[in-house]
Amino acid sequence: MNVVEALTERNADFAASSFAPGLRLMPSLKTIVIGCVDPRVDPEAVLGTDLGEVATIRNVGGRVTPGVMGELAMLRKVTQAFGGDIGPGWEFIVLHHTQCGITKLEGAPEALSEYFGVDQTDLAEEYVSDPHAAVTKDVEKLRSNTDLTGVRVSGLVYDVSTGKVETVVAP
Known part of the structure; x- marks a missing residue:
């Protein structure tokens, strides 16, 4: 079997x-999780949510990039x-996590600067190798977006060694 x-x-x-007919398009918890594509870090499993409770955007590193900002604008x-x-x-x-694969790209500033939409000289401010600092940076990006006034934003780091989530930035 393939x-x-x-x-x-x-x-x-x-x-x-397990199918739940009648689910609405909008998540019942009015929550959007931005997380990493790493298969060890499925946000719904890690956070224990049920089908229909949250919407999830996943990308490399779970980072708030120009692409994510575009996705959020379209979702709105x-x-x-x-x-x-x-x-x-x-x-x-x-939702960021420990041992993220994006850290292996620190030697590829051209790829990272394009991904984050920043000049290579500003890459240090993206904190690619530090999930705690990175999640704080990404929460700040969302909180500073005037189109998202009134949205509560928080930042968590998942430890792939323990399975536990730490609140780094409270809502």
């Missing part, structure tokens, strides 16, 4: 036993199209 066959078989089990437009808005009552959680 991977696609195995996954579609798992989907059949999901559809039969979708929310507005459904008669709502992302603002007061919403939560954004930035």
Whole structure:
């Protein structure tokens, strides 16, 4: 059995036993988690959320990049199209983790500067090798976005060695 066959078989089990019809497009906890694509750090599993509770944006490093800001702007437009808005009552959680693969790119400043949308001379301020400082930086980016007024933003770091999450920046 190949991977696609195995996954579609798992989907059949999901559809039969875990599918929740009637879920709404907007997350019930009014929460968006920004996390890393690392398969060890699935935000829904790490934070114990159920289907439909949170929306998740995942990228390399779980970083708040220009691309993520564009995604958030588009999500806000979708929310507005459904008669709502992302603002007061919403939560954004930035979830970084230890032993992240992005740290292996510290020797590739051209790739990192393009990814973060900054000049290579400003890369040190992105704290690529320090998840605690990086999550603080990314929370600051979100909090300073005037389009997100009223959104509570927090920053967590997940330890891949222990499975525990630490609050680095409280909401």
